[in-house]
Amino acid sequence: MREKSYRNAIRETLYQEMGRDPDIILIGEDVAGGAQSEGTKNGPKKGGEEDAWGGPMGVTKGLIGEYGKQRVLDAPISEAAFIGAAIGAAAAGLRPVTELMFNDFLGVCCDQIVNQAAKYHYMFGGQDTIPLTIRTTMGAGLRISAQHSQSLHSVFTHFAGLKVALPSTPYEAKGLLTTAIRDNDPVIFCEHKMLYRMREDVPDESYSIPFGEARFVMDGEDVTIVAFSRMVHVATDAAKILAKQGIKCTVIDPRTTSPLDTESIFDSVDETGRLVIVDEGGPRCGIASDISAMVADEVFHALKAPIKCVTPPYALIPAAPNLEDLYVPDAAKVVAAVLGIMDA
């Protein structure tokens, strides 16, 4: 057990899983960091140092050195083709892990993810499985505007056939990625950009965290707060502030949106009678509404107050730092939402 960053916990998982299973291959842009330029008829190899990058987030650095070019494949900027290839390879018996640099680039490989990977197993009558992991980054905070800062887990969740994991800490990242890689369904593994440097103790040996089992971050009998990814920390901060005011919150990190641990959420709301959901995705047709609707159906009679969703507004993500910070939910907004339903 050592303290590890979220980034390193992910790299370690890839390293360990690839060591365990030779059918795991890695595909993505710059994942091998320029290592693969061997020159062409037009000239000799041009590149400098091998493995210079390791993907733009540096997560895969070192893996090509260990596992070689046949298993760590740099791809041209052709997400549709290389994710399509990963699906084909998965159906044919490999266990690919691909990197989609930003989840916003769902835009250019949407057919592959939501129509092909998600539907292959079902539409063909269960003949093949698609044990594919798509690692991608989500979230605002880097000031890179509307097309590189989205949190699209709700869109992935809309499509039956995909599993969607949102690790909120380094420990979670390692355990959930292990599960993702070993799972026989396509998994969208959403890494939050602003968490890569977060550090905590993470076991050296490999372990897995089952999908569909929520984590209880805090326990309290007044309000249930459900939050995902980076918002787990925002929710926890809010809960700590509220605790000082005598309001005790249960904070739940469901870890995966598909499958979703509805049981834990329902049980908690049954006890507290109050629910706030905090999510960084868009407010319309998102996971916050999704959970609210399930509770308003299944646990209606336990509810003591309106259900509150704390999400960004129905706007786009601006580059300007002050506007971006306004866009993303913070602890103050969560506190306000909780206070708003305490006397209801």
Place this chain on the structure above:
Amino acid sequence: MREKSYRNAIRETLYQEMGRDPDIILIGEDVAGGAQSEGTKNGPKKGGEEDAWGGPMGVTKGLIGEYGKQRVLDAPISEAAFIGAAIGAAAAGLRPVTELMFNDFLGVCCDQIVNQAAKYHYMFGGQDTIPLTIRTTMGAGLRISAQHSQSLHSVFTHFAGLKVALPSTPYEAKGLLTTAIRDNDPVIFCEHKMLYRMREDVPDESYSIPFGEARFVMDGEDVTIVAFSRMVHVATDAAKILAKQGIKCTVIDPRTTSPLDTESIFDSVDETGRLVIVDEGGPRCGIASDISAMVADEVFHALKAPIKCVTPPYALIPAAPNLEDLYVPDAAKVVAAVLGIMDA
């Protein structure tokens, strides 16, 4: 005023709007029905009759004859390029109407729709508008399986910057399409495949139906049923069955999911205290949950019973007719949902 099919109501609208505004152009696959083959250096013109198709649904037939090749453009099977081109043309002052054959093909032009069209106006600081209409087809019923039968309006709605219209009848289709074309934002106009043959009286002259204003299909004080597109008819059938049992339903067709007429929904639930939402899209992170969540927040205290969402299951759409019919919500399921909350 004559009886017109949904298909013809749409064609008539295109015809009239194109007559009104010379900057409206039409782009899509087969929209000009093979008319555009003029032969190449490899041989003479090969095609037969001009304008043989009019898109696979036959909607645009006749338009090239009236408005010519400069305004009715057949496109190769390159949705990303031609919808991208439509966006570029819209930003540059035209008012394009494009046809995306099946809404499932969002898959191959997702970046264009959700990242470019939706974000262009905002991200560039409001400098240009994107007066673009994307006509597309939604819905199950043709036994064409999981990748050609989806109802993806919730996904479009998730992305701020898009407007989404779902005409439920021929009259609605004409009025909403007129509004869509004249609107300065990108509008996803979702035509339901199984409604093309529906007929009703539709005025010959042009008229528009404002976005964000719900239609009250039936009035009743016991339950509010909100439904979209073809499900409006399913909901109405259910309401008629329930009426015989003495249960009076308000049936609301919000017409557009973005903008959404929350006021009408809230007011109605305020009165009835009960809400059932019927939708043909997937059950997770969809418009049904979306509306449920808004009501569970804003009209919570009026609620007498759990909110019910009647949607397909979290499955894919199978080709087999019996399974497809099971997948799609029907009146019996709506009746059961209403009965389930009447004594709650």
Place this chain on the structure above:
Amino acid sequence: MNNNQSQLLWAYRTMQTIRMFEERMHEVFTTGEVPGFVHLYAGQEACAVGVCANLADVDYFHITHRAHGPAIARGADVTAVALEIYCRADGLCRGRGGSAHLHDAAKKIIGANSGVGSGAALACGSALATRHRGDGGIAVALVGEGGANQGVVSEALNLASVWKLPVVFVFENNGYAEATSADYAIAGGNLSARASGFAMPEAIVDGSDYFAVSASFAKAAERARAGGGPSFLEVRNLRMFGHYEGDAQKYRPPGEVADYRENKDCLKLFRAKVTSENWLDAAELDTIDQDVAKLIDAAYETARNAPLPDPEELMHSVFATEC
């Protein structure tokens, strides 16, 4: 290519099976008993059969929405094919895919999967897998000339070259994508001109000539197996029916199909060739025709009378690993 008698008999039988299967489908479709959209392969048989003549068990064959012919060419059970088109419980895909999504994992027939052209990318993945295993296999992607205009196809051509994958891209140019003619939609009119831009060899083949397709494909397959990387084949033919059943085909010039049936029917040409060369005799071929007719009768009879899937099938295998 192997022009020995059994190979020739197989080729003839297979092409005839497809032809009769499709002619029958064309007939029965009018009764309304076949669900969904149905795209017939009649007229194009020599393409799929010429390709499959050169495939081994380890090879992957990615087919398109015009699926019946290619699936049969690769050895899918004809009755299971009919059952799937009828969306029956015992169809190849348990009735879930229907006509356009025939898929047979055991035979490595990979079904059309969403947007046209997507097989080109998936095939890169099959090729990766077979290379990873070192089993000497290749992947073949069948793509229509209309589907070739999808961006993912160009991406896949480049990717296959960059990764030097054992793939053969077979572009079947049957003149039309729905109502849009290939001459219109392909800039310059010559699809195979794209190959060199992605650094792979190309060939244009007469799709009504089984021998030409087989020979051309054999060369490309050989190159792929030897580690030489991908190739690009453009097979030119026509479909004898509409885009799908129900298509009035008014976009076609008058006489186009009649002329094709008369002069470019791959079955006629094959028969003429093998009999005039004395490789096979006409009586043998007639016997095959009779056998095949019976097989088709039986397959349709079975399909028509078979049960639809159980209702609980709706929720079956949405996920492979339940949580």
Place this chain on the structure above:
Amino acid sequence: MNNNQSQLLWAYRTMQTIRMFEERMHEVFTTGEVPGFVHLYAGQEACAVGVCANLADVDYFHITHRAHGPAIARGADVTAVALEIYCRADGLCRGRGGSAHLHDAAKKIIGANSGVGSGAALACGSALATRHRGDGGIAVALVGEGGANQGVVSEALNLASVWKLPVVFVFENNGYAEATSADYAIAGGNLSARASGFAMPEAIVDGSDYFAVSASFAKAAERARAGGGPSFLEVRNLRMFGHYEGDAQKYRPPGEVADYRENKDCLKLFRAKVTSENWLDAAELDTIDQDVAKLIDAAYETARNAPLPDPEELMHSVFATEC
């Protein structure tokens, strides 16, 4: 191309403005005061400036994430550019787009818009619009050699040819897409080999030579204006800095940038040419250098001290037509 003095002075001034703007950005970025990712254009100036030398007011210029240089080349106000990069209220896009999304509707500078390469499709639309109006305009799409591997780019090449649009596709091959070298990612290593597959003429141009770019582009633009359809230009150059600021660039061979700065610096080459040909004299150019330095000082000073957008800007212009 117009080699008259004012044109040459404009070209030099513009290239120098870009260079100094980028060198300054490289410096100030280390202070942390510039938000987001910043991609510098230094080393590539002759490309954008050579193109813009041939554009008229009616023409559309679709640029990329490496936006500063192309925007300035086309006449965007340097201060407004700096303000936008600093995400200030008075930036070109009110601080919403930042460095990668510079856009100036009045100047018909169309900003990078999501996935790399997407400008190729949008440019087809600008071209449609300008043709619809009959104003004699053209559209130019600048696309990086990495972005060229996006499917939408191939689709757009085909579409532009099929519709015979007045577009020039300018592929800027600066050797890398992030850390991935062009030699690796482009099958065969020769991007311009793709042009003929889409039935358009191509040219490969030395991107450090302003005159070569301008001449080559002028020809393509002329063709487009005359109704001859699209062209494909591959401009070869290198970037002098990393993919974005902060990039350690270890994937580059040692000395690559130093050698480029020494021998292929477009500004040096331009200066040498115009002075040795006696078209301009060195003193004039020195004066420009001084002017530009002041302009850059002022622009950065303004940007640094300008206010961020008002909070209510967050909800402004999500929609153009409020309902």
